[in-house]
Amino acid sequence: MGPRRKATKLQPVGGCSRxxxxxxxxxxxxxINELSHEVLCHIFRYLPMKxxxxxxxxxxxxxxxxxxxxxxxxxxxxxxxxxWEYMPSGFTDSSFLLLLRKMPDLEQLYGLHPRYLERRxxxxxxxxxxxxxxEALQSCPNLLGVETSHLELVEAIWxxxxxxxxxxxxxxxxxxxxxxxxxxLTIPITAKIxxxxxxxxxVPEIPxxxxxxxxYLKWVxxxxxxxxxxxxxxxxxxxxxxxxxxxxxxxxxxPLVTGLASARNxxxxxxxxxxxxxxxxxxxxxxxxxxxxxxxxxTIVFGACKNALExxxxxxxxxxxxxxxxxxxxxxxxxxxxxxxxxMAELEFPQFETxxxxxxxxxxLQCKMSHSELVKYGxxxxxxxPGIITDIGMKAVNEVFTxxxxxxxxxxxxxxNPHHWITDQSRWSRLVDLTLVRCxxxxxxSFSQFIELLPSLEFICLDQMFREPPKTRELASxxxxxxFPPMPEPVGPxxxxxxxxxxxxxxxxxxxxxxRAE
Numbered sequence: 177m178g179p180r181r182k183a184t185k186l187q188p189v190g191g192c193s194r195x196x197x198x199x200x201x202x203x204x205x206x207x208i209n210e211l212s213h214e215v216l217c218h219i220f221r222y223l224p225m226k227x228x229x230x231x232x233x234x235x236x237x238x239x240x241x242x243x244x245x246x247x248x249x250x251x252x253x254x255x256x257x258x259x260w261e262y263m264p265s266g267f268t269d270s271s272f273l274l275l276l277r278k279m280p281d282l283e284q285l286y287g288l289h290p291r292y293l294e295r296r297x298x299x300x301x302x303x304x305x306x307x308x309x310x311e312a313l314q315s316c317p318n319l320l321g322v323e324t325s326h327l328e329l330v331e332a333i334w335x336x337x338x339x340x341x342x343x344x345x346x347x348x349x350x351x352x353x354x355x356x357x358x359x360x361l362t363i364p365i366t367a368k369i370x371x372x373x374x375x376x377x378x379v380p381e382i383p384x385x386x387x388x389x390x391x392y393l394k395w396v397x398x399x400x401x402x403x404x405x406x407x408x409x410x411x412x413x414x415x416x417x418x419x420x421x422x423x424x425x426x427x428x429x430x431p432l433v434t435g436l437a438s439a440r441n442x443x444x445x446x447x448x449x450x451x452x453x454x455x456x457x458x459x460x461x462x463x464x465x466x467x468x469x470x471x472x473x474x475t476i477v478f479g480a481c482k483n484a485l486e487x488x489x490x491x492x493x494x495x496x497x498x499x500x501x502x503x504x505x506x507x508x509x510x511x512x513x514x515x516x517x518x519x520m521a522e523l524e525f526p527q528f529e530t531x532x533x534x535x536x537x538x539x540x541l542q543c544k545m546s547h548s549e550l551v552k553y554g555x556x557x558x559x560x561x562p563g564i565i566t567d568i569g570m571k572a573v574n575e576v577f578t579x580x581x582x583x584x585x586x587x588x589x590x591x592x593n594p595h596h597w598i599t600d601q602s603r604w605s606r607l608v609d610l611t612l613v614r615c616x617x618x619x620x621x622s623f624s625q626f627i628e629l630l631p632s633l634e635f636i637c638l639d640q641m642f643r644e645p646p647k648t649r650e651l652a653s654x655x656x657x658x659x660f661p662p663m664p665e666p667v668g669p670x671x672x673x674x675x676x677x678x679x680x681x682x683x684x685x686x687x688x689x690x691x692r693a694e
Contacts, residue, residue, distance in 0.1 A: 209238075216237075216241035216245070220242070224256035225254055246278040249281065250281055250282060251283065252284070257286075257287075258287075259289075261289070267290070268302045268303060268308070269302070269304060269305055270302065275312075276315050277312075280317065283318050283319060284320060284321045284322075284343060285313070285323065286323040286344070287323060288326075289326070290309075290329075293305060293326060293328065293329060309329060310336055313340070314336075314337065321342070321343040323343040325346065325347055327350075330361070334363075334367050338368070341368040342368065345371040345390070346369060347392075348376075350376070351375025351376030353419075355397050363379065363381075363383055365406075367387075370390065371388075372392070373394075374392065375394045375395055377397075378396075378397045379403070380400045381400045381402075382432075383406050384407065384408040385409055386411065388412060389412060391415050393418065393420050394420070396417075398422040398423070402431075403423065404429065404435065407431050409439055411441070413439070413442060413443045416444070419449050419537065419539055419540075419555055421553065421555055424451065424557075426454075427453060429456070437463075440468040440469065440471075441472055442470065442472060442473060443473060443474050444474065444475040447479070447481055449537070449558060450556070451481065451556045452481065454488070455488065457491060458485070458491045461491040470492055470496055471496060473495070474496070474499050474502065476489070476496065476504070477504040477535070478509060480540065480556070481506060481558075482556055482558045490517055494523060498527075500528050501527055501529055502531075503532070504535040505533055506534075507561060507587065508563075510534045510564065510588060511564055511565055512565055516569070516572050518576045519572045525577055526579070528580060529579070530580070531577060533573075533588060534565075534586035535586065536587075540560075562588060563586075563587060565590065565591070567591060570594070570596075570597040571599065573597070575601065579606050580606065580607055581608045581609065582607075582609045583604075584611040584613075586614060587613065588615050591618055592618060593619060593622040594625075595625035595629065596622075603629060604629075607630050608633065609634065610635070611639075613639040613641075614640045615641060616640070616641065616642065618641065620642055
């Protein structure tokens with residue numbers, strides 16, 4: 177027999193002991209790193225950008241996948257589709273530039289809503305500034321559009337990157353009243369934007385912007401003497417101007433009304449505290465209706481317009497009769513004559529649903545400033561009186577708007593007998609929601625008969641109603657301290673399929689609704 181060989185001891189691979197090998201065997205398998213780069217890039221499409229950037233630090237394979245994804249991505253949202261939020265904090269000029277340089281094919285950047293931006297760079301100080309953002313955006317050669325809500329940034333984009341579109345709805349987030357002096361925006365003619373919603377901003381003028389479709393102006397101070405001199409937005413569909421500080425001379429609003437008439441697709445027109453010249457809209461409608469001016473309106477709102485006449489409102493309603501859905505009328509125009517004239521016109525309103533009589537803007541109802549203070553801050557000098565419509569006018573309303581579904585009447589003290597509003601020809605068979613506020617003279621027994629005549633009524637809201645409380649027993653058990661009909665016999669005989677619900681009761685303040693029983 178040959179010499180006996182020495183038994184050799186097997187050494188663990190990589191210098192690991194058997195215990196370490198056993199631990200490794202029991203560890204959960206890393207399925208993520210086993211995925212291909214293509215699969216990982218497909219997963220990244222459903223993740224917020226903040227999470228994708230965090231994954232870059234987890235492993236080499238994930239870092240490679242993130243780099244590959246950013247290289248081919250074309251649409252990025254920094255706020256994960258939450259337009260009301262701010263973009264992730266912590267960005268500086270250098271880090272934001274580094275991020276966008278990784279995305280050479282980027283075309284649309286959403287969610288660029290920084291909480292704060294420096295106006296200019298400071299040497300030796302790393303910050304997030306407007307010049308830094310512009311440099312980063314200019315590093316993307318294929319960039320087509322940016323979504324932002326920053327006033328100074330959007331103006332810089334218009335000035336230095338005029339080819340870039342402003343995506344979505346631009347709405348500044350620092351609006352307030354009184355209007356802050358630092359909130360400024362100059363709108364160029366070449367601005368590529370479709371929706372502009374300004375709140376509490378100083379604007380020199382509203383120029384001709386061909387792409388603009390929706391324009392909302394609230395608490396906007398127009399600083400130039402003639403801010404509407406070049407106003408012409410042919411693609412406009414929505415125009416809202418509420419409580420703005422503009423010129424006091426009514427003649428300077430002529431270009432505004434003529435410019436609105438040129439927008440053939442205009443659907444929504446809201447004018448609140450706009451002192452345009454009385455009778456101006458009538459003459460513009462007469463000149464433009466044959467070519468389509470104001471004929472596509474579905475919403476008309478007049479509120480606290482100092483010089484507005486009945487013919488201005490009437491001509492708009494007549495012109496837009498076929499498509500009209502909603503009308504809100506200020507107290508000074510809530511008169512019998514408006515609806516008597518519409519009745520004589522013998523028009524049909526097939527799509528009409530909502531009517532608000534005695535309309536007062538919420539800002540004026542909630543504002544704690546006095547009238548003189550509002551005028552001091554540049555708003556038009558207007559003092560509204562209650563609407564003077566009577567039961568005769570409401571009867572005409574019933575005959576004109578037969579398909580109405582929602583009716584709200586505010587502060588009309590000359591209404592007494594609602595059951596006289598209903599006629600045999602029209603019974604408001606589609607009326608679903610009825611709201612009466614501060615109509616003190618309405619009689620309770622007449623109101624009871626009135627709601628009995630409404631077959632489709634589902635909701636009733638009464639606020640500060642009935643000048644004299646009805647002489648019935650007190651509802652002491654409800655704790656309201658007021659006088660109201662007994663609960664087993666509610667106000668008015670409701671349809672048998674309705675159940676009675678009292679939301680709140682007070683001496684002269686009751687809020688009542690009826691809901692369909694199951």
